Amino acid sequence: MQKISPFLWFDQTAEEAVNFYVSVFADAKIGKVMRASAAGPGPEGRVLTIGFELFGQSFTAFNFPTDFKFTEAVSFVVDCKDQAEVDYYWDCLSDGGQPRDCGWVKDRFGVFWQITPTRLIELMSDPNPAIAARAATAMMTMQKIDIAALERAVADG
Incomplete structure (x- = not known):
């Protein structure tokens, strides 16, 4: 345990x-x-x-009965290796819930999840600050993270 x-x-x-x-x-x-x-x-x-x-x-x-609610202050990150995983977890966890910005989902029970492709973290932590900035800027325009769109945003700079 x-x-x-x-x-x-x-x-x-x-x-x-x-x-x-x-x-x-x-x-x-x-x-x-x-x-x-x-x-x-x-x-x-x-x-x-x-x-x-x-x-x-x-x-x-x-x-147990409660008035307490889950908030974004605590969330669970789902590390996704590719777009297929992002799509799967996003679709499942947002069903009956609420899609949020930047890869976040509030599920039907009120629990918050970050559906995060590994590639997003790689790009946002790139040693080249221009690449990291372009990746972060692109991510800020998304709800579900689109890896291909991130790659285009980084390449277009």
Whole structure:
């Protein structure tokens, strides 16, 4: 077990959210499920927490009424090797959610994701500041990141 792992508090949608994430990410799995006892909290048998794993990263989803909301202050970066991966994760995670600028998506459960192609990071950290600037400027005009458009923007400079 890893020493530190994300603990996500869902407003009674944890089980639905975990089932969704496990359907989106390859090799994902559901782990330990803790249910309320007769003593509570909440109705007996209701899911309290669900452990799950995405690409070997452990998460816990907490299932309890709350007024707390997820914000962009915490997001999960999905490193994508190519445009096909960007398209897949963008389409899955934005379904029922809200596409945002610069590769960000707020999913239907309110969790924020950054769908980030490796090539974007390479271009934005290029030792040539002009290339990095052109890549950053192009990215700022996009919602879903378009690798080919980034390459054109860098080449056009």
